Amino acid sequence: MLLKEIRAKAKEDEKKRRDRRFLDTMGFLVAKGFLQTNFDVLWAPNKRVQIDDAIWAGKNVEPRILEVLPAAVLRLGRHFDLDPERHGDLARVVARLRRGEEQGDAFYGMPYDKMKQWVELPLRDRRVKPLTKKKVVKTFRLDPAAVKCLKNLANDKQCTETEALERLLLGNTR
């Protein structure tokens, strides 16, 4: 009896793999490098993915979508229509990831630490930096003498003023 049910569900799964919601979501996640497949997927790196579609596809077709979705939303936020009111669970996981928290809640059964590792994944588009490598804007009001000193230092080292400052703070390890 159970085997009969499993076979029937397998047939349903086959239909679901042709669903637009699944194909759209995969087209984006594969194009960006979050997922890889052994079947042809039409790459859609510029797509705006509906969160509801991605969650449906993760729950009904490919659970690995749910594993990478929070990191994808965090790193490529403009490509998703995340609404914290409607997608509260996801928004909370994304917020924890953004803060770099070590522990957090599971998301549709996906453990937090599994989802967390994809925040640092090098993506196909090398312009998209991992969270810990993203530059942060900081503003300082410096004494003109310090500004002159920084400019001279950058000239001497043939680098930008930001790089000169980073080298001073971090040592010449980079």
Added chain:
Amino acid sequence: MGTTRQRLERIFRDLDKRIAEINFERRTEGLRLFSKTKVRLLGQTSLMANDRISAMFSLAQTADLDAVLKMDDLLKNEFTKLLIREGLVYDEDSYLIWIPHGAKFERLFDFENVGVETIDPESALVSKAVKAPEKNKQLIREAIASDEFPTLVDRILANGGKLENFA
């Protein structure tokens, strides 16, 4: 990009070359040479690397590469760099993957300095069905319905798995 098997072949061929270079340097320095390293692929990667299985099932994977490595840390470092170049990440928790009793390992590549094996597909499926049924339920359903694995259901049940997870 190519198929998973082609990508893996690129990675392990390059690792083989890199080990040859390292050993050449070590020989000139009078250091002990690294012996042949062994890699056993597990999990989703093992299925995607298998041409027969890959033709049968629709598979997706994250960038995780699950494998048991028998190599020096220095070589592991080289290996992880090569993986990153191909958009993959070595899963440091690979040693936690449960290998069911009766699993067999099949040779995938055999280079001078690197030997690569994969767990047989049915055992990979049993492991997934027993230890991570939720994440793999569609795949297990597809495998059961395919009738390609005559002892799959028996092995799932014998190892404490529940068919209810897939119904």
